[in-house]
Amino acid sequence: MGKITGFMEFERQEEGYRPVPERVKNYKEFVIGLTDDQAKVQGARCMDCGTPFCNSGCPVNNIIPDxxxxxxxxDWRNAFTVLDSTNNFPEFTGRICPAPCEEACVLNVNDDPVGIKSIEHSIIDRAWEHGWVTPRPPRIKTGKKVAVVGSGPAGMAAAQQLARAGHDVTLIEKNDRIGGLLRYGIPDFKMEKVHIDRRVEQMKAEGVTMRTGTMVGKLPEGSKITNWAKETITAEQLTAEYDAVVLTGGAEQSRDLPVPGRDLDGIHFAMEFLPQQNKVNAGDKVKGQIRADGKHVIVIGGGDTGSDCVGTSNRHGAASVTQFELMPQPPEEENKPLTWPYWPYKLRTSSSHEEGCDREFAIATKEFIGEKGKVTGLKTVRVEWKDGKMIEVPGSEQTLKADLVLLAMGFVSPVGSVLDAFGVEKDNRGNAKAGTDFIGGYATSVPKVFAAGDMRRGQSLVVWAIREGRQAARAVDEFLMGFSDLPR
Incomplete structure (x- = not known):
């Protein structure tokens, strides 16, 4: 594939970024994609390796060498045809996927991997530009009705595949717009929401009915999960009206930090903070928006959600931003002989970190402190890990100033109220219990109710959600029709 000697002749070419002082003034995407010539060079670096580990490293099994x-x-048109055959939404993954395919690239054994993600980004942007992305309505309707609950990447993928198979699909979302955590969890500067909007229009043309502002079941009292629902529907209504139901909600139950002072004002979950800014960007008015202007912000949690909080805080004009991570600082370079082709453990610096952020590793919060009911700081302690146990370092306690604390320590489970409403059996982590076997996969303990994405596997990547949505669609199609021509 590519040029036979290309991997020896050409270096990896990274996508560019707009300058920090320019990009932090707005919420627009700032990645500068590859030119045609740069993309050609990246394609030339593909090695024609006997076993393309990139294919299996990619959760949707993109046919990457091709x-x-x-x-x-x-040959951009056929490149899009190949990409479109395995991935419903390359414009999502081409922007926000961490690219496990690149870590699995054979060239990554002793060199820089092929820029697969940047090539994918280039292909799909060109496809939209040239009008190659068109609706694909079914030729024959089956007369079967399917409800998909949750309109994130898993729900969108499942709904699109099922509609193309000829079923009448209704995509149900509790919030006011389609997109789930893609819409309200991913900042616009990482992915502008026009990419979701035009896919929604494509899906409508393929026959998918969109039903927003509709909550299935009821959230528990005091829940802080984002919810702009205007109506409620019961599980009984859905199972009576539809031939199959697919549960594809995101993992939104945030992990809390129950230490003294947690009830002080100014301490919020990341998923209280991020959705509000996305709504403002969409032109909505948000009463009492959580803002970081002029504040000393501490983000607790070192993952992608924490990084998104950093980038948003910088755009608000925070006085300072500090990000905590409980684990020790990873090595800057991974041990490739030990980890390749799997996802490696190494230090990852995001574009948000580069915009301004102090990163603290191996640190734990002991207590939130405040005045007049508002948070003013944190008492922290350094920690070490010995024999798998966390041990506090004596004499390492300190107090740090904080006017706003954002909790971004991951998510423990999906919205439990949806699973409880259907009476679905859960696994030990609170997710829907459902396997992925070729026969009967994604089926829950409740007849004709299926689960996919975060709802089934827990907090994960957008690319995994798309994979699960596609596979669940095939399982539902088989359940309804006795066979399926949908790709698995």
Whole structure:
């Protein structure tokens, strides 16, 4: 694939970023994609390796060597055809996927991997530009009705696949717009929401009915999960009206930090903070928006959600931003002989970190302190890990100033009220219990109710959600029709 000697001749070419002082003034995307010539060079670096580990490293099993070769040959239309055959939404993954395919690239054994994500980004942007992304309505309708609950990437993928198979699909979302955590969890500067909007229009043309502002079941009292629902529907209503129901809600139950002072004002979950800014960007008015202007912000949690809080706080104009991570600082370079082709443990610096952030590792919060009911700081302690146990370092206690604390320590489970409403059996982590076997996969303990994405596997990547949505769609199609031509 590509040029036979390309991997020896050409270096990896990274996508560019707009300058920090420019990009932090707005919420627009700032990644500068590859030019045609740069994409061709990246495609040329693909090695024609005997076993393309990138294919299996990619959760949707993109046929990566083929589209690399086609881009090298500048056959963009067929490159899009190959990419579209395995991934419903490359414009999502081409922007926000961490690219496990690149970590699995054979060239990554002793060199920089092929820029697969940047090639994918280039292909899909060109496809939209040239009008190659068109609705694909079914030729024959089955007369079967399917409800998909949750309109994030898993729900969108499942709904699109099922509609293309000829079923009448209704995509149900508790919030006011389609997109789930893609819409209200991912900042616009990482992915502008026009990418969701035009996919929604494509899906409508394929026959998907969109039903927003509709909550299935009821959230528990005092829940802080984002919810702008205007109506409620019961599980009994859905199972009576539809031939199958697919539960694809995101993992929104945030992990809390129950230490003294947790009830002080100014301490919020990341998923209280991030959705509000996305709504404002969409032109909505948000009463009492959580803002970081002029504040000393501490983000607790070192993952992607924490990084999103950092980037948003910088755009608000925070006085300072500090991010805590409980674990020790990872090495800057991974041990490739030990980890390849799997996802490696190494230090990852995001574009948000580069915009301004102090990062603290191996640190734990002991107590929130405040005045007049508002948080003013944190008492912390350094920690060490010995024999798998966390041990506090004596004499390392300190107090740090904080006017706003954002909890971004991950998510423990999906919205339990949906699973409880259907009476679905849960696993030990509170997710829907459902397997992925070729026969009967994604089926829950309740007849004709299926689960996929975060609802089934827990907090995960957008690319995993798309994979699960596609596979669940095939399982539902088989359940309804006795067979399925949908790809698994």
């Amino acid at each position: 589209f690399n070769d086609l881009v090298y040959r500048q």
